[in-house]
Amino acid sequence: MESFFILAQAEATKVSKTPLMVIICYLGLLLGLALFSGKLFRGTSKDYFVASHSIGPFMLLMSVFGTTMTAFALVGSTGKAFQKGVGTYGLMASSSGLIHAACFFLIGIKVWSIAKRHGYVTQIQFFRNRFESSGIGYLLFPCLVLLVIPYLLIGVIGSYRVMGPATAGMFPELFPAAGPLNGSVPPWIIGLVICGVVLAYIFAGGSRAAAWANTFQTLVFMAMGVLAFYLISKALGGVAAASEQIYPGHLVRTPGELEVTTKDGTFQREIGIPPIQFLTYMFIPLSVGMFPHLFQHWLTAKNAKSFRLTVIAHPICIMVVWVPCVLIGLWATGVFNQPPIDAWPKPVVGIMGSADDAGVGKVLSVVVKFLIENPLIAGMVTAGILAAIMSSLDSQFLCLGTIFTNDIVLHNKPKDRFTDKQIVLIARGFVVAIVLLTYTLSLVLKDVQNVFDLAVWSFSGFAALTSLVFTALYWKGATKAGAYACIIAVAASWFYFFAKAGWGGEYTVFSSEHRSDDGIMPVAICFVLGLVAMVVVSLFTKKPSDETIEKFFP
Amino acid sequence: MKTGIIIFVFVALAVLHQDTWNWDNGNLVFGFIPVGLAYHACYSMVAAIFWGWVVKFAWPDRMEKWAEGDD
Numbered sequence: 001m002e003s004f005f006i007l008a009q010a011e012a013t014k015v016s017k018t019p020l021m022v023i024i025c026y027l028g029l030l031l032g033l034a035l036f037s038g039k040l041f042r043g044t045s046k047d048y049f050v051a052s053h054s055i056g057p058f059m060l061l062m063s064v065f066g067t068t069m070t071a072f073a074l075v076g077s078t079g080k081a082f083q084k085g086v087g088t089y090g091l092m093a094s095s096s097g098l099i100h101a102a103c104f105f106l107i108g109i110k111v112w113s114i115a116k117r118h119g120y121v122t123q124i125q126f127f128r129n130r131f132e133s134s135g136i137g138y139l140l141f142p143c144l145v146l147l148v149i150p151y152l153l154i155g156v157i158g159s160y161r162v163m164g165p166a167t168a169g170m171f172p173e174l175f176p177a178a179g180p181l182n183g184s185v186p187p188w189i190i191g192l193v194i195c196g197v198v199l200a201y202i203f204a205g206g207s208r209a210a211a212w213a214n215t216f217q218t219l220v221f222m223a224m225g226v227l228a229f230y231l232i233s234k235a236l237g238g239v240a241a242a243s244e245q246i247y248p249g250h251l252v253r254t255p256g257e258l259e260v261t262t263k264d265g266t267f268q269r270e271i272g273i274p275p276i277q278f279l280t281y282m283f284i285p286l287s288v289g290m291f292p293h294l295f296q297h298w299l300t301a302k303n304a305k306s307f308r309l310t311v312i313a314h315p316i317c318i319m320v321v322w323v324p325c326v327l328i329g330l331w332a333t334g335v336f337n338q339p340p341i342d343a344w345p346k347p348v349v350g351i352m353g354s355a356d357d358a359g360v361g362k363v364l365s366v367v368v369k370f371l372i373e374n375p376l377i378a379g380m381v382t383a384g385i386l387a388a389i390m391s392s393l394d395s396q397f398l399c400l401g402t403i404f405t406n407d408i409v410l411h412n413k414p415k416d417r418f419t420d421k422q423i424v425l426i427a428r429g430f431v432v433a434i435v436l437l438t439y440t441l442s443l444v445l446k447d448v449q450n451v452f453d454l455a456v457w458s459f460s461g462f463a464a465l466t467s468l469v470f471t472a473l474y475w476k477g478a479t480k481a482g483a484y485a486c487i488i489a490v491a492a493s494w495f496y497f498f499a500k501a502g503w504g505g506e507y508t509v510f511s512s513e514h515r516s517d518d519g520i521m522p523v524a525i526c527f528v529l530g531l532v533a534m535v536v537v538s539l540f541t542k543k544p545s546d547e548t549i550e551k552f553f554p
Numbered sequence: 555m556k557t558g559i560i561i562f563v564f565v566a567l568a569v570l571h572q573d574t575w576n577w578d579n580g581n582l583v584f585g586f587i588p589v590g591l592a593y594h595a596c597y598s599m600v601a602a603i604f605w606g607w608v609v610k611f612a613w614p615d616r617m618e619k620w621a622e623g624d625d
Contacts, residue, residue: 086590090571094594097601098567105605109614113621239586251580251588279572304618312606319598326591554620 015169015183022379023163023386026220027197030213030390034201037212041205045423048206049121049402055211055300057309063211064297064310065317066218066391068100068288070151071158072455074225074388077322078364081329082336085250087273088329091281093322097315099285103466104311107289108298110473112307114552115299123295123469124407130472130552131480132544137407139487144292144403147461148396149438150504154455155393156442159194159386160187165365166382187446194386195439198394202401203428207300210394217387222321224384227377228368229324235371236331243327245334253278255518274518277508283523287459289466293392293399325364332363335371397438401431454504457494464490464526471534476549482538489533490526497522560608567604571597 046052055063072092080088111126120126123144124137164181172183201209236242249256255272288294301307364385372378405427410418418426468486471478501507501522508519576590583592 086588089591090573090594090597094597094601095571097598098564098571098604101601101605102564105608110617113614113617116621117623240582243582243586243588246588248580251582251590253577253590275572275574275577282568282571304614304621308609308613311609312602315598315601315605319595323587323591323595327587330588330591554617 016375017170018375019379019382020167020170020185022376023166023383026380026383026386027193030197030216031200033216034204034209034213037201037209038204041208043420043424045420045427046121047208048424048427049299049406050296051206051208051211051300053116053300054208054302055306056302057306059211059215060297060301060306061310061313061317062218063214063300063391063395064104064294065314066214066221066388067294067297067395068096068291068392069218069221069318069321069388070392070455071155071162071385071389073321074221074325074385075158075162075364076455077325078329078332078367079362081250081326082332082363083269083271083329084273085253085271085333086326086330087253087278089322089326090253091273091278092284093318093326094315095282096285097318099282100288100318101311101314103286103289104298104307104314107466107469107473108294108310109304109307111295111469112298112301112304114473118551121296121299122403122406123290123292124403127468127472127483128407128411130544130548131478131483132548133480133483134412136480136483136487137411139484141403141407143461143465143487143491145400147458148292148400149441150454150458152393152396152434152438153442153445154458155389155396156191156194156438157446158389159190160442160446161362162365162382162385162389163190165362165369166378168369188443191439191442194390194393195435198390198397199432199435202394202398202431206424206427207296207398207402210398211297211300213394214391217391221384221388221391222317224381224387225321225324228364228372228381228384229328231372231374231377231381232328232331232367235373236335239327242331242334246330247333250330250333255515270515270517274515276520277517280508280521280524283463283521283527284456284459285463286466286523286527287462289469290462292403293395296399296402297395328367329363332367335367397431397434400434401427404430453506456506457498457501457504460521460523460526461490461494463523464494464530467527467531467534471531471538473552475538476553477538477543478534479538479541479543481541482534482536485537486530486534490530493526493529494522497526556612560612563604567597567601 041047042052044052077088077092080092114120115126118129120129124140127140128134128137164184164187168181168184170183171185175183175186177184201213205212233239233242247258249258249271253273255270255274257268258271259266259268365382368378368381372381405423409426410423465487468483471486472483497507497509498504506516507522508517509522509525511517511519573593576593579589581589583589587595
């Protein structure tokens with residue numbers, strides 16, 4: 001604790017560039033792996049979109065886990081634990097262990113089987129055939145794209161939040177800036193490099209390259225999370241000493257307030273998790289049932305048995321990553337409140353003591369920078385965080401290219417209209433366009449919101465739409481009109497709550513005057529509305545043909 | 555019968571996730587893990603065991619064969 005304070009005091013004098021060198025080496029290694037996996041690319045559109053259904057159990061586990069864990073896993077878990085306390089794990093991680101695995105087992109295996117049998121490569125192909133409607137694809141496409149884009153943005157903006165503090169003070173003459181991030185690598189360069197690297201390996205080998213890169217990156221971020229935990233606990237005098245100084249209000253889930261004093265004044269930070277939010281947050285993990293990029297990963301599986309390891313090991317993988325990160329966030333509550341925050345060096349005060357919640361996304365990065373003495377290790381841990389971010393970005397970029405090509409460009413066209421090479425080229429072109437759009441939007445929106453609240457809105461939309469895929473798979477009576485009603489009900493209710501939240505802030509329904517988070521999570525209401533709309537409308541509308549029922553309910 | 559037991563255990567796990575009895579408990583387990591975190595870490599392991607059990611006893615063999623075209 002004392003050593004941490006001394007280290008932080010000394011920070012401004014000399015900043016090592018070693019962490020940046022480590023990160024550059026890591027990105028180079030990733031590109032090398034991408035070029036290798038590119039050599040395995042068979043050149044066909046089926047290989048580009050679903051790796052010719054050839055991915056085995058271990059790579060499927062790593063790619064699915066890496067894809068679901070995004071920046072939220074390392075950066076978000078630490079930041080939320082710092083902000084809200086110990087309830088963060090139960091709120092986001094343990095429920096995901098149960099619900100994600102349920103989605104993989106109940107939705108993933110069945111979707112894989114149907115897609116394998118009938119040759120589908122996208123979600124929209126599945127829904128078009130199940131509901132005997134071409135139009136449903138045109139309704140779903142913009143919904144999926146609009147929900148994936150915020151998810152993409154949290155990855156890219158998350159990389160800014162990590163790399164800014166990690167490189168602060170390295171280039172004061174080259175990149176002068178006011179405030180604590182003076183001399184850090186600017187966001188436009190970080191985004192360009194991160195997006196460029198991901199684009200390079202997606203370009204090289206499509207979903208096969210994504211699976212290889214995800215496996216490598218997932219192993220890296222899991223290992224680095226554990227390493228960071230070990231080194232930070234050591235710097236704080238061991239796990240027991242580190243935990244003893246946690247702010248008491250963060251050890252429980254009881255809602256309360258923490259008074260934080262900075263040079264700008266005193267403000268109250270909401271801590272704890274209100275019970276209704278804790279209960280209704282269980283709907284959020286349902287989002288994996290409708291993620292289009294996860295759907296695509298499922299389809300890369302060699303056989304149904306490949307899912308077994310993913311279903312069983314997913315909760316354990318979550319635990320391995322989240323428990324250390326939540327503990328680091330809790331330890332930070334003690335570290336940054338004693339001595340008073342205004343006594344800390346300027347960079348720490350600027351990042352941790354902001355009156356809004358924008359600083360919480362930087363907690364892990366700041367702790368790593370000031371607490372891990374070895375710049376080599378600090379660089380490796382930062383590379384691990386970037387690995388978590390990039391392992392989701394690649395799948396999302398790829399899936400948008402895939403659904404655009406297959407569901408918009410190729411839909412209703414004769415089979416010989418495009419050659420296989422042309423199809424791959426179209427997909428690559430759309431991926432480039434999406435990357436450019438994401439990059440531009442991330443630069444415009446980088447300071448606007450707490451990036452992780454935006455992620456929850458994206459997850460909420462997908463989670464609410466899971467009622468569509470579940471009824472499509474398990475209820476023969478689900479009709480085309482019911483599906484339209486479900487999508488419209490979800491989209492309308494989601495949009496209403498999103499607007500009420502001020503376009504992306506933290507929001508719960510029927511919350512009290514004192515807090516913004518003690519009501520019902522909007523996702524619970526959107527999900528129920530979607531399900532009710534599907535059931536009620538389906539009961540009174542034309543049933544699917546016998547041929548379709550036979551095709552989807554063997 | 556098998557499906558009924560699986561649904562029952564799943565619902566029981568969802569209820570156990572709420573652990574209201576730990577809400578105000580700020581004790582440390584093994585001297586460093588807050589009770590609320592230790593409970594949910596164990597919960598993750600129980601969830602993995604539950605899904606291992608489901609995979610073993612309720613695997614959709616028929617669906618798998620149908621997908622491979624062996625029906």
